[in-house]
Amino acid sequence: MSPITLILIALGLGLVGWLAGRAKAWSFQSGAAAQRTASRPVYHAWYVALWVVIPVLVFVIAWSIIAPQLVLQSVLASPAAEALPAFGFERDAFIGEARAVALGQAPGVFNDEAEALIGPFRDAFGRYNTIGLIVTVLIALAGGALAFLRLRPQFGARTKVERTVMMILLLASLVAILTTMGIFASLVFETVRFFGMVSPIDFLFGTKWGPDTMASPDAIDPSRYGAVPLFWGTIFIGAIIAMIVAIPLGLMSAIYLTQYADPRVRTWIKPLLELLAGVPTVVYGYFAALTLAPMIRDAAVAIGITSASTESALAAGIVMGVMIIPFVSSMADDSMAAVPGAMRDGSLAMGATKSETIRRVLFPAALPGIVAGIMLAVSRAIGETMIVVMAASPAANLTANPLEPMSTVTVQIVKLLTGEQSTDHPATLSAYALGFVLFMVTLALNFIALRVVKRFREAYE
Amino acid sequence: MTVIHPNMTDEGAKIRARDVCVYYGDKKAIDEVSIDISPNYVTAFIGPSGCGKSTFLRCFNRMNDTIGTAKVTGLIELDGEDIHGNRMDVVQLRARVGMVFQKPNPFPKSIYENIAYGPKIHGLAEKKADLDVVVERSLTRAGLWDEVKDRLDDSGTALSGGQQQRLCIARAIAVDPEVILMDEPASALDPIATAKIEELIDELSGRYAIVIVTHSMQQAARVSQRTAFFHLGKMVEYGPTSEIFTNPIEERTKDYITGRYG
Numbered sequence: 001m002s003p004i005t006l007i008l009i010a011l012g013l014g015l016v017g018w019l020a021g022r023a024k025a026w027s028f029q030s031g032a033a034a035q036r037t038a039s040r041p042v043y044h045a046w047y048v049a050l051w052v053v054i055p056v057l058v059f060v061i062a063w064s065i066i067a068p069q070l071v072l073q074s075v076l077a078s079p080a081a082e083a084l085p086a087f088g089f090e091r092d093a094f095i096g097e098a099r100a101v102a103l104g105q106a107p108g109v110f111n112d113e114a115e116a117l118i119g120p121f122r123d124a125f126g127r128y129n130t131i132g133l134i135v136t137v138l139i140a141l142a143g144g145a146l147a148f149l150r151l152r153p154q155f156g157a158r159t160k161v162e163r164t165v166m167m168i169l170l171l172a173s174l175v176a177i178l179t180t181m182g183i184f185a186s187l188v189f190e191t192v193r194f195f196g197m198v199s200p201i202d203f204l205f206g207t208k209w210g211p212d213t214m215a216s217p218d219a220i221d222p223s224r225y226g227a228v229p230l231f232w233g234t235i236f237i238g239a240i241i242a243m244i245v246a247i248p249l250g251l252m253s254a255i256y257l258t259q260y261a262d263p264r265v266r267t268w269i270k271p272l273l274e275l276l277a278g279v280p281t282v283v284y285g286y287f288a289a290l291t292l293a294p295m296i297r298d299a300a301v302a303i304g305i306t307s308a309s310t311e312s313a314l315a316a317g318i319v320m321g322v323m324i325i326p327f328v329s330s331m332a333d334d335s336m337a338a339v340p341g342a343m344r345d346g347s348l349a350m351g352a353t354k355s356e357t358i359r360r361v362l363f364p365a366a367l368p369g370i371v372a373g374i375m376l377a378v379s380r381a382i383g384e385t386m387i388v389v390m391a392a393s394p395a396a397n398l399t400a401n402p403l404e405p406m407s408t409v410t411v412q413i414v415k416l417l418t419g420e421q422s423t424d425h426p427a428t429l430s431a432y433a434l435g436f437v438l439f440m441v442t443l444a445l446n447f448i449a450l451r452v453v454k455r456f457r458e459a460y461e
Numbered sequence: 462m463t464v465i466h467p468n469m470t471d472e473g474a475k476i477r478a479r480d481v482c483v484y485y486g487d488k489k490a491i492d493e494v495s496i497d498i499s500p501n502y503v504t505a506f507i508g509p510s511g512c513g514k515s516t517f518l519r520c521f522n523r524m525n526d527t528i529g530t531a532k533v534t535g536l537i538e539l540d541g542e543d544i545h546g547n548r549m550d551v552v553q554l555r556a557r558v559g560m561v562f563q564k565p566n567p568f569p570k571s572i573y574e575n576i577a578y579g580p581k582i583h584g585l586a587e588k589k590a591d592l593d594v595v596v597e598r599s600l601t602r603a604g605l606w607d608e609v610k611d612r613l614d615d616s617g618t619a620l621s622g623g624q625q626q627r628l629c630i631a632r633a634i635a636v637d638p639e640v641i642l643m644d645e646p647a648s649a650l651d652p653i654a655t656a657k658i659e660e661l662i663d664e665l666s667g668r669y670a671i672v673i674v675t676h677s678m679q680q681a682a683r684v685s686q687r688t689a690f691f692h693l694g695k696m697v698e699y700g701p702t703s704e705i706f707t708n709p710i711e712e713r714t715k716d717y718i719t720g721r722y723g
Contacts, residue, residue, distance in 0.1 A: 263529075342566035346629070348527055349562075350579045350636065351555035360578070365569045 003064040006136045010056035013137070014049040017144040021048030021151060028153040039158035047157040050164050051147035052140045059139050063132050071124040078120040083113065187439060190432035197426040198225045203433060209396035209407075211416065211427035220426050227434060229396040233313065233406040234438075237388060238381035241317025241402060242324060246377060249321075250328025251370065257329070258336045259358055270333070277326040285390030288319035293391055300403050311393035313406035320387050324377040331373020335366040372449040379445035383438060385410040409434045463495065464710045466700025469687070474538075475500035475640060475670040476521055481535035483516050483525060490516045492694040493535070498640075498687075503662060503671045505681035505702065508691035509717065514674045515563075517691070518642050521672065522558040523551050539640070556583050559633030563645040565625035567617030567632070572609050575617040575628055576600060579636035595635055603631035604661050623654025630661060634669075641665065643673040647680065659684050678718055682706050690714045 025041035028034075037044075072095070075081060085091045090111075098117035100106035102125060109115050151157070195203070197220055206226015215221070253273060257266055293315035300308030339362050347357040363370075393405030394415055416431035474497035483491035491513045498504050498521075506514040516525065523544060525531040537544050544554055556579070567575050576596045580586040586595050596613070600606040605627045609620070617628055626646060633641055643662070647655040662671060662684045675681050681688055682702060689699040690711075698705060698714045709715045 340566070342562060342564055343568060345524065345527065345562065346566040346568065346632075347578075349522060349524060349555055349560040350582070350632065351552045352578075352582050353552055356582050360582070361568050 003060045006060045006063070006132060007057065009133070009136055010053050010060070010140055013056075013140040013144065014053040017052040017140075017148070018045040018049035020144075020148060021045040024148065024151050025157075035153050037153045038156055039161075043157040043161050044151050044155070046161045048144055048147045048151070050161065051143040054164070055139050055143045056136055059135060063135070067128050067132060071121070071128055074124040074127070075117060075120045078117075080116040080120050083116065184439070187432055187436045190429055191436040193424075194426060194429035194433045197429070198222045203227055203430070204437075207398055209412070211430055213416075213421065213425065213427045215427075217422075217425050225426070225430055227409075227430075227437070229398040230407055230409045230412055230434065231437075232398055233392070233396065234382050234408040234410070236400070236402070236406060237313050237317040237392060237408055238320060238384065239378050241314060242321035242381045243374070243378065245318050245321025246324045246328050246381075247374060250325045250373075250377075251332050253325070254329040254332035254336060255358060255363075258333055259354065259362070273329060274326050276323065277330075279323070281323065281384060281386035282390070284319050284323050285386045288315050288387055288391035292319055296403070305403060308403040309393070309405045311391065311395075311405040312403045313392060314402040316388050316391040316406075317402070319391065320381050320384055323384070323387065324381050327377040327380055328370075328373050331376065332366065332370045335369020335373070336362055338369065339365045368452050368455065372452040375445045375449035375452075379442040379449075382408075383410065383442050385414060389414050409438050413438075463696045464698045464700075464714075466698075466704055466710070469497075469499070469700065473500060474498060475540065476672075477536075477538040477541070478520070479536040481517070481520060481533065481537060483513070483520065484532045484534075485528070486530045490694055491520075494691075494696045496689060496696060496699060498670060498672055500639075500670045501667060502686035503666045503673060503684050504687040504689065505685035506672065506674045506689050506691060507676065507678060507681045507717075508697075510676065512691040513694040514689075514691045515644050517696075518644055518672060518674050519560075521640065521642055522555045522560055524555075524560065526551065556636050557638055558640045558642060559636065559638035560642045561626070561629050561633055561644065561646045564649050565622055565629050567620070567625050567628050569616060569618055571614045572600075572617050572620070572628065573613040575632050576635045579632060583636055585636060599631040599635040600628075602634050602665065603627045604657065604664070605631055621654070623650050623657055626650060626654070626658060627661060630658075630665075634665075638669065640670045640672065643671065645674050645676065648676070655680075678706070690717060692717070 022041045022045035025037060025039075025044035028037050029041070075095075075098075076084075084094060094111055094114040094117065097106065097109045097111060097114040098121050101109055101114075101118050102121035109118070197217070199222060202222040203225050205228060206223060207228045208223060208226045209229045210224045212221070212224060253269075257270055257273075261269065293310050293312060296312055296315050297308045297310045300312075343361055343365060344357055347361040348354075352360070388408045388411050392411055393407055394411060395405050396407040396412070397404050399406070413431045413434050416427055416434075421428045476496075476498035478497075479495045481491060481494045482489060494517060506518060508514050516531075519525050520533055520537055521539075521544075523533075525533055533545070539549075539554065539557065542549060568578065570578070573596055576599050577586075577592050580592060580595050586592045597606060597610075600609060605624060608624060609615075609628075617625065620628060626649075630641075630646070646662075647658045650658065659680065662673065665671060666684075666686075673681075673684065685702045687700070688702040688705040690697045690705065690709075690713075692713055698709060698711045700710075705714065706718055709718060
């Protein structure tokens with residue numbers, strides 16, 4: 001019996017509990033001994049229903065983890081299991097086949113040795129399904145009865161339900177936090193493994209990048225794991241070229257939108273601009289790789305730079321800059337709009353023109369928010385993958401010439417983790433180390449940016 | 462119809478307004494107001510909330526231009542010059558007619574920079590030494606110099622509310638205006654800070670023509686020599702402050718100053 005069935009049963013019993021709770025609460029309010037209840041009947045109903053469903057849910061989650069182990073153990077304890085190979089690939093295959101047939105997921109066995117295990121598997125599944133069902137119903141009834149018996153006219157069901165709602169919401173938010181922590185932990189773990197093979201000094205300060213995935217893990221050449229060209233490529237494309245494009249365009253569009261645009265124009269342009277943020281990055285990648293990059297190469301060749309590549313850092317950087325314009329402009333827009341109107345009036349009343357007011361009063365006042373927006377945009381740009389995978393190069397060059405091909409951290413991670421790789425080869429593990437560095441940098445940028453924004457908000461509240 | 466008390470005719474007019482109407486969209490906020498503002502006195506606009514006194518004040522430096530839906534008709538002259546005329550530059554007008562707002566609004570810059578802002582944008586003082594002189598003179602006239610002279614580099618927003626408002630007055634003075642408009646300058650302040658602002662208005666009168674909007678009748682009585690009473694977008698009565706408060710002609714004025722409504 002699948003966990004879904006058990007949950008459906010629990011929900012059914014929960015409904016019964018809900019109706020019973022409400023009926024009981026109604027009975028308090030009517031008849032000869034009618035009195036005011038502390039909570040409306042619907043809260044009594046929810047209180048009972050929650051006591052039915054939540055314990056069952058906890059049980060089902062635990063049971064769906066434990067039950068397969070119990071089934072396996074009882075099968076292995078059966079006489080038929082003695083014929084199995086002691087361990088290894090074959091043993092796992094036989095067990096898997098027999099389980100699939102017993103569950104009805106496969107028509108028959110491929111290896112005859114598995115045949116004998118089907119019976120024990122069927123028995124074990126039957127037994128544990130019954131146990132699961134009985135326990136589910138018992139828990140539901142016990143929870144429901146306990147809650148039902150506690151209902152009194154003065155019982156504070158409302159506050160109890162309120163507290164449960166809060167706990168559910170708290171759990172929901174914990175999921176995201178725990179996932180992030182899990183990702184971080186796995187990154188750290190693999191990174192530490194990598195640094196056991198290649199020293200952090202070589203990795204962080206080496207200037208040559210070219211992991212050899214074919215080399216034996218025992219004979220690693222640490223000089224091929226110098227990530228400086230990747231860090232430079234990432235900064236050059238994401239934080240320099242992209243920002244040269246995004247900062248002026250983003251700020252000017254924000255100034256136009258907040259200070260000059262007619263409200264009707266603003267209601268059109270602002271969503272359109274924010275639409276840029278919703279374009280899938282792979283589409284930007286097409287544009288960069290197929291349209292802009294050849295144009296840049298042709299232009300460079302036309303003015304006599306023959307070394308220009310179709311995988312230039314410039315193409316990737318420019319398109320990335322366009323992509324993050326909305327990040328810069330919407331933060332700048334918000335922080336300029338947050339500057340009190342009195343400030344603007346004060347400046348205008350002094351006889352300042354509109355552009356003087358923007359330049360000398362609004363812009364400086366909004367600067368912390370604008371800077372924070374730029375930092376968030378940088379962290380977005382250096383973590384961006386698709387555009388650079390498509391438009392930048394896999395070759396890690398350490399150069400300041402934007403027409404040369406250049407690679408970024410994210411491109412290398414994709415390259416190292418796609419296709420066939422061995423999970424304990426340093427080339428594969430180096431991807432985690434790169435990811436770890438990227439994670440720390442974007443985390444730091446976000447952290448600083450949010451601190452700045454917070455202080456900025458406080459200044460005007 | 463507006464009642465204008467006699468014997469104010471020979472004062473001359475710094476600002477002359479004739480048949481001024483202000484519309485916000487379709488709504489008429491000011492209805493055919495005509496007034497002469499004397500150069501030598503403090504003129505107070507009083508009246509219940511929403512009567513249009515602030516709107517009318519903002520006509521004199523064309524701050525209503527900054528509100529997209531507002532439209533001003535009629536004639537307003539500053540020293541006989543039409544402020545809506547082609548030859549009047551709104552930037553120059555606002556340098557000549559300064560304004561202090563209801564809520565102190567110092568710029569988030571240093572005290573020094575707050576005062577230096579106007580002279581810089583109007584090119585009144587280019588050199589640092591000249592600016593220093595303007596800053597000290599303006600702060601001194603606003604009665605703030607002794608309190609802030611040792612911390613001119615501190616942020617203007619770090620001052621107390623009353624000090625901020627005097628900073629805003631100093632900022633307005635710094636460009637050497639001819640008229641200062643004050644829109645309920647003390648309504649956000651405590652009684653002690655209010656008293657200081659009123660004292661300051663007293664000291665500044667004579668040097669500048671001052672027009673103050675207030676909904677405190679006591680304040681109007683204390684600081685002004687001329688009072689105009691507004692009601693529902695119209696100017697009901699205009700005359701010497703002492704007469705308006707002791708011997709009003711119009712019934713509505715009498716009702717308002719005796720506290721029957723408003």
